[in-house]
Amino acid sequence: MSSGPIHVAVLTSVHPHDDVRIFHKEALSLAQAGYRVTLLNPEFSGEKQGVRFLRVPVRQGRMGRIAFSWRRYADAALEQHPDICHLHDPELLPAVFPLKRRGILTVYDAHEDLPLQIRGKPWIPSPIRPGLAWGAGTALVRMARSCDLVFCATELIAGRFSGNTNSVIPLHNYPTLAEFLPVPSVPRERAVCYAGALSPDRGLFQMIGAARAAKAPLYLAGRFETRALEEDICHMPGVAYLGVLGRKELACLYGRCAAGLAVLHPTPAYREALPIKLLEYLAAGLPAITSDFPAWRTLLAGTDCARFVDPLDETALTSSIRELTGNLSLSSALGERGRALIGERYCWEREREQLLRGYRELLQNKQSGR
Structure with a gap:
């Protein structure tokens, strides 16, 4: 662990750097609670309100981004030497494995219900949507098993992960x-x-x-x-x-x-x-x-x-x-x-305690060797 403030690297390859859930709610809440926060994103480098931003370019096109972003983000995160990596996109989950080999705690943040999203995607041929949704959901849950903590935006999403990871906490995206x-x-x-x-x-x-x-x-x-x-x-x-x-x-x-x-x-x-x-x-x-x-x-x-x-x-x-x-x-x-x-x-002022509680328990488990 860092000798100073706990360093959290927040990773997103899909969302804008100032995404409401990622930056305005979670990253700012962590920074205000005393964590050092670096937000790796595809578009912006700089600093805002105590959060440092680091641009990590991604490949153009959906398939290229999905296939290669996780490695680029894993390498960029490792260069920052964080104590915790908080991942916000399903395509970044393969990065969990090289991060954990370096002893970094990993958090996955499930914003959406991926299988339900796939079932409603018009660009995916309808005959293959059910099978693809099942396969993606199964792979997602299996990869998330390696994470130390999973936050979920709804109880329905949390139900997909319960029993498969060390800790699952509903973290609703309520307004501030x-x-x-x-x-x-x-x-x-x-x-x-x-x-x-x-x-x-x-x-x-x-x-x-x-x-x-x-x-x-x-x-x-x-x-x-x-x-x-x-x-x-x-x-x-x-x-x-x-x-x-x-x-x-x-x-x-x-x-x-x-x-x-x-x-x-x-x-x-x-x-x-x-x-x-x-x-x-x-x-x-x-x-x-x-x-x-x-x-x-x-x-x-x-x-x-x-x-x-x-x-x-x-x-x-x-x-x-x-x-x-x-x-x-x-x-x-x-x-x-x-x-x-x-x-x-339904306000974030109440909900943010769920975020901070999850982090406290994560660090306590690390210190106790669990």
């Missing part, structure tokens, strides 16, 4: 309440917004059509799935594309709208996912119009803070947009209830 402080002086517009990945399966065309039918401006923020899609959407009337926004800019956007949209299509992965965008809207005091999935209804049970719709029913979505943009008092009341719910149950 302090990031979304309401600004009372900002008047609400009769507009709706969506921030996140911009793609058809996330309801992009339903949102545009429904907002237009409701005569409500639609603000979009995030990255488009393709350049062609971006060029098509940005010229549509009634749509304002704001680009990729920082956390402060997002909070300002949420503060001025009447509702946030999260109408993801009913793919296997989305139906069971923790709806982070939905929770962020509520944290900002913004009511949500969201997909009517049973798991999402259960999440908000007992609190009237959202409107649930069939994500493929543009007429129902239009009706909910009209309701909340046409009654800003109702919008504010629902938003206040939603923010209170997040503070009571």
Whole structure:
């Protein structure tokens, strides 16, 4: 172990360097708790808020990245001489073996349910999806057995790993309440917004059509799935594309709208996912119009803070947009209830203790020789 602060190398070959879960929540929480954190990523070198970033270039193309990134990241991590390596992508799991041979503790962070994701990937031929999903899930769990600790974004994901590793801890990707402080002086517009990945399966065309039918401006923020899609959407009337926004800019956007949209299509992965965008809207005091999935209804049970719709029913979505943009008092009341719910149950300020507890137990087990 280091003689000074425990050194944690955080590895991602897929996510942006400022990913919300990886940087804003986990890396910053570790740094604030006294760990020395180096974040290896594919795009940026520098330092932010006590976290050091190191760029590790990856091959272009999905298959080349998957096949070769783990070795490049393993070598780069070993050069940093960390005490702990925290891996965030399935393709990096083979790096666990050379890292452990050097006595480095390894942590895997399962953001998504990989088998469910594969079942919903349109670029994978549908006849082979079930077999590929099973094979990928089996390989993932087997490789994760070598990790000292596994964090999982949902209980469903944790269930895949339980009994196969030394320790499995659910670590929900809840919003940081302090990031979304309401600004009372900002008047609400009769507009709706969506921030996140911009793609058809996330309801992009339903949102545009429904907002237009409701005569409500639609603000979009995030990255488009393709350049062609971006060029098509940005010229549509009634749509304002704001680009990729920082956390402060997002909070300002949420503060001025009447509702946030999260109408993801009913793919296997989305139906069971923790709806982070939905929770962020509520944290900002913004009511949500969201997909009517049973798991999402259960999440908000007992609190009237959202409107649930069939994500493929543009007429129902239009009706909910009209309701909340046409009654800003109702919008504010629902938003206040939603923010209170997040503070009571679903905020990172509470959840971060799970992260720190996992690290404490990991180090205690190392010291005791377990």
